């Protein structure tokens with residue numbers, strides 16, 4: 001399913017909903033709720049390979065590439081992290097690798113969640129964002145590789 | 161006639177006023193700092209002493225003959241004298257300044273360890289060690305073909321002494337053991353353990369990172385061969401620690417780092433080394449923080465070690481009783497002898513979530529594995545929530561912790 005909203009639009013929508021909260025308690029309640037609602041990742045995906053490093057809690061992240069778009073699924077044993085993941089997925093999933101690579105993800109700062117981006121080992125959001133962008137880069141590289149392959153073949157045909 | 165004792169009255173509210181940071185707010189709420197096992201806050205006298213050093217007599221030590229150098233050297237050496245008294249060492253030459261506990265342990269591993277541990281030898285540590293008292297020995301064992309043996313921990317968080325006695329043998333070169341566990345609060349029976357180790361012909365290093373601020377330390381009575389601690393857990397500055405070593409052991413050890421301060425005479429053919437303790441203090445040390453460390457130790461003495469201990473013990477009992485009332489909460493570490501920290505887990509709740517929500521209420525606790533991953537594996541948990549108390553904490557703060565916990569749990573499950 002193609003994401004109909006642009007990354008910027010989804011970010012703006014999140015910022016909007018957060019502007020309605022007047023206390024941190026409410027913000028966290030909302031994030032926890034998102035975390036609880038995020039569908040659990042199939043056990044078969046909870047592998048060592050899919051673990052995101054740098055988290056006090058465990059985060060598993062996988063990505064699929066279909067029709068030029070990247071689809072993320074993720075899970076965590078900690079619910080606040082799961083809520084943050086849920087937001088990241090809603091922003092990034094269903095977009096092209098290039099869009100994901102370019103996404104500024106300003107919403108994290110705008111909603112006051114930068115502490116979760118801090119350079120401490122206990123906070124996984126930074127590692128997660130990095131991993132999501134890595135997936136996008138990998139898919140991008142894969143695509144360019146196949147275009148190049150395709151191109152080469154064409155030249156070969158021509159020279160025949 | 162009745163004479164009143166000169167013991168200072170312990171007034172926690174007056175004491176709190178001496179710690180400027182306790183006046184700040186976090187997330188709009190008064191800070192409740194319960195992460196003292198990681199590092200303690202600093203009283204104004206310590207902060208002021210740093211400013212006084214830099215504004216009054218900053219100079220390099222042991223070398224200059226000018227007034228500032230003389231004053232700085234005297235202050236630096238005064239800390240050595242105070243530290244010597246604080247842990248009851250026999251002589252000032254047994255007090256070596258380091259960067260902290262970790263550096264002290266590494267110093268012993270790289271010097272004494274390299275000279276005295278060989279193939280087939282054994283080093284005994286325990287299942288409750290901080291990574292700082294595991295990894296240096298692992299590196300040494302790997303390098304030398306020696307073996308690391310681990311004293312197991314029981315469900316209550318106490319070392320299994322029979323297992324320890326069985327591990328000791330004529331292969332044992334060193335027992336490196338924590339005095340107090342940073343993750344459980346357990347106070348280990350180090351004196352008894354040292355006696356057994358010595359009988360087996362092994363030396364003992366005691367990791368005093370957690371114990372020095374809470375217990376009376378007497379290295380001579382304990383009879384340990386090495387003792388290490390960090391100033392920053394003693395209301396003092398970061399970047400300073402003490403390595404105590406018995407004089408004859410230190411004298412026989414090879415040097416650690418080479419450089420200035422640690423030499424007697426240098427020619428290109430041969431260098432002779434300085435005497436103890438300077439032999440192990442190469443380069444310009446952390447002069448400012450070492451000087452200020454004395455202020456921190458004096459502060460503890462003046463506040464009253466016994467009074468602090470009494471107060472912290474009350475906090476421990478109060479917190480333990482309060483936490484036990486929280487449904488689904490399980491305290492990890494129920495040793496008979498504990499310092500003032502409580503580690504716990506809560507059913508169906510990840511420690512990190514609790515940590516984030518408590519921070520949101522201005523409450524600082526530690527969550528995670530506490531640099532003791534093997535210990536967490538022993539209990540089959542990813543980590544715990546740890547509240548650790550210092551002299552300036554109050555029962556009201558524990559009440560707030562409880563309220564915060566209850567609210568957080570309600571949100572999370």
Ligand SMILES: Cc1ncc(COP(=O)(O)O)c(C=O)c1O
Pocket residue numbers: 197198259260261262263290292293338340341342367369370390
């Ligand atoms: C038991 C124990 N050992 C060693 C250390 C390491 O101390 P430092 O980081 O000051 O070197 C700590 C600090 O947390 C500790 O609690």
